[in-house]
Amino acid sequence: MSLHDDERGSSPVEFVLVGTMLTVLTLAVLQLALVVYVRNVVHDAAVEGAYYAALADTVSEEGAARAREVVTRAVGAAYAEDVTVGPARQAGEDTVVVRIRTTLPLLGLIGIPAALQVEAHAPVETFDVE
Numbered sequence: 001m002s003l004h005d006d007e008r009g010s011s012p013v014e015f016v017l018v019g020t021m022l023t024v025l026t027l028a029v030l031q032l033a034l035v036v037y038v039r040n041v042v043h044d045a046a047v048e049g050a051y052y053a054a055l056a057d058t059v060s061e062e063g064a065a066r067a068r069e070v071v072t073r074a075v076g077a078a079y080a081e082d083v084t085v086g087p088a089r090q091a092g093e094d095t096v097v098v099r100i101r102t103t104l105p106l107l108g109l110i111g112i113p114a115a116l117q118v119e120a121h122a123p124v125e126t127f128d129v130e
Contacts, residue, residue, distance in 0.1 A: 035105055038075055042100050043118045045070035045080075050098040050122035053085050060085040060096065067098055079103060082114060087124075094124040 045067040053063020064085045071080035082101040087094065097119055104115035 031105070031107070034108075038079065038102070038105055038109075039116060039118070041074040042071055042079065042102055042116065043120065045074075046098045046100050046118050046120035047122075049083070049085065049100075050096050050120040053098065054096040054122035054124050056125040056127050060087075063096065063098055067100060071100065071102070076109070078109075088121060090121055095121045096124055097121050 048070055049063040049067025051063075052058060052066040053060045064083045067083050067085075068080040071083075079102045080100075084099045086097055086099075088097040089095065099117065099119040101114045101117045103109075103111045103113050105111040
């Protein structure tokens with residue numbers, strides 16, 4: 001009996017094992033890309049909401065609405081449920097802070113609720129001339 005006779009039939013098994021491993025690896029990389037995308041969208045929405053809320057002729061709730069709109073348009077309304085806007089003081093200056101808590105996607109867009117939190121600050125604009 002030669003060495004080649006002992007390995008007969010191992011190619012299909014090897015193909016299935018390697019194919020499964022590569023498929024799982026590819027799906028994991030795609031999921032990581034989705035997590036990074038969602039995080040970037042939510043952070044960008046927080047920044048846009050903070051700068052909008054900091055304008056001299058707007059109220060804070062308009063900034064929250066702007067942040068919700070950006071998140072809803074990009075990844076869905078379920079990711080824009082917990083948006084808060086409030087005043088803050090940073091480096092001696094009055095600022096507006098927008099905090100967004102949202103789902104961290106683990107399997108597709110299904111994930112852990114309120115596991116991802118981002119915040120953005122913007123300096124408050126006024127009509128006062130100093």
